[in-house]
Structure formats: structure tokens, C-alpha cells
Amino acid sequence: MHDDFRTANLLGAATLVLSDVVVAETTRAASTSSSGAAALVVLLTDPGLSVTEVGRRVGLSQSAAARMVGGLENQGLVSKEPSWGGWVRLRLSDLGEQAARALLACRGEVLRQALSHLDEGEREQLGTLLSKLLTGLYRQPGDAEKICRLCDRSACVAGGETCPVGQTDRNHRVSDRG
Template sequence: MHERLANLLGATSLAVTDLVLAEITGSAEVSASGAAALVVLAHAPGLGVTELGRRVGLTQSAAARMVDGLQAAGLADRRPGSGRVVRVHLTPEGEQAVGRLLSARGAPLTGVLGALDAAERETLAALLGKLLAALYERIGDADLMCRLCDRHCCTAGAVCPVGQADREAQAATLGEGAR
């Protein structure tokens, strides 16, 4: 029985991912990693290229190429930081693109959830929170997991399950260090 459930989950997650990626890449005319970088920069402006790459799952050299593309499109710019660090910031056009990206991301997700009634959506929210907390234990990187999240809607009136798992993991690490 778990094999069928796992297969259904896999097919659902892949179909939803395909819908979301098609919408977001079309809305700002950027790659999936470029879209994620724009959303990340909206929440954490001024990241260095290497850290930005880590948060979107790219190597430093791939991140540098991605930032080149975002800069060429007028969506981001580089600014000198301390030492050799170069900070990446959104341009006004990049900030507008983030709004389009998050709207484009939300549209197919809202459409998919329309197949469920209110009680089913509430149950699904609780189950997804549990799955995300478990996924955090395996992945261990909230920034990477939430790279395309609309953080405001996730935390408005609720606790983000990934953020909560991250805080608990950090507290546990600090507790182990005190021993």
C-alpha cells in the first residue's frame, strides 16, 4: 500500500512542480534558478554570489553565470562589499519580477487546491507541515527548501513548518554545544 501512495505522491509532486516552473519561468523570462535567486534576494538582499548560489542549489561558478544573466536582464546588480565580496541586489525591475513570480507560482497551486473542499485543505495543510518538517531533517537547509516560497503567506497567522524545524535543529545544536 505504501508503494502506491509513494507513487501517487511522486506523480503529484512532479505534476505540480511542472505547472509551477512553467508559470514562474514564463512570468519573468528567467530560468528556474534565476527565479529562485530573485525570490531569495527579495528576502535577503545583498547576499554574496557564493551564498546566493548555495541558497538556490548552484555551485559558485554556476551562480556567477546566473547573476550575469540576471544583471544582463536588468533584474539584479552587483555592488562591492567588504574585501573581495560582491553583493547582489535586486533592481526595481527585479523587485517587480518577484511580485510576478510569486503570483505566477501561486496561481497553479491555488488551482490544484481547488479540487479539495475546505476541510480537506485544512487536513492537507497539517499533513504537508508534517512532511516538510521531516524533509528538513533530511535536507537540513531551510534556505534551500524555501527558495521559491512566498514567506509572507506562509507565516501570516501560522508558523512555517520549515522555519520551526530549523529553529528546533539550531536549538538542539546549541544545547549539545553547552554540554
């Protein structure tokens, strides 16, 4: 019989250490906070979002998001563009785009190093299991943006693959309309 408590504990330890290393390295690469790093990636993928929407996607209140965006603006990473009705769209500056790409490259290297301890078959099996786990962790429309806030979106769909979180989000949105 398999010990689910042990597996859960190992998963917890692995996710915590990976999270610690990824956050430390990406914030170093972008010279910003973890929420600032996530905001850079979000804006790289979806330029023109509002402060409130960026905050929602990185898990911040509107006021905390406004402070975070102000910091990114002061660093020259983000600019604000006025839109209709007083709404402000956010865009990455050239420096912000460079920082976002650098932190994604750094994140990717940290994760590839972690996977280097597995052989090719084990990495393939882990990919299948992680897809299943992520699908199970998805709860409601909008979760995809938060789950994938630091993801290199192009890596998830390389070679014609489908992002499991994105597909689950699309499936939920279709079933909610049906």
C-alpha cells in the same frame, strides 16, 4: 491495510506535475531560468547576499551561480554592490523586484488552482500533512533556505501561523548549540 507504495507513487506524480507547472509558469513570469527565478525570490527575502550564498540556496556551484547572476544582471534584474574584502552584495533592481513579485503571484495562482479540487476540510487536512512531511524532509541547518527557495514567505506565516520548515530549522540550530 493501506498501500504505502500506491500513496508514494501518487505523491511522486502529484509533486512532479506541480513542479513542472510551477517551474514553467514562474520562469515564464520572470523571463528567466528556474534557478534565476529562485534567486529572485531569495533576494527579495534576503537582499545583500553574496553570489556564493545565493548559489548555495538555489543549489548551484559558485561558478554556475556567477553565470546565473551575470545573466540576471544582463537582464537588468540584479545589481552588484561592492562590499568589504572584494565581496559583492546582490540587490534586486526595481525590475527584478517586480519580476520576483510577479513570479510569486503566478506560483500562488497555480498552487491555488491545484487546491481548488479539494474542499475546505481537505485543504486544512492537507496543510497539516504537508507541514508534517516538510518537517520530516528537513535534514540539517541550511536546508530551510533551499526547501523554501521559491516560497512566498508571507503566505506561510499569514494569520499568525509558523512556517514548519523555519521552525524546524530554528529547533535544530538551538539543539546544535545546546
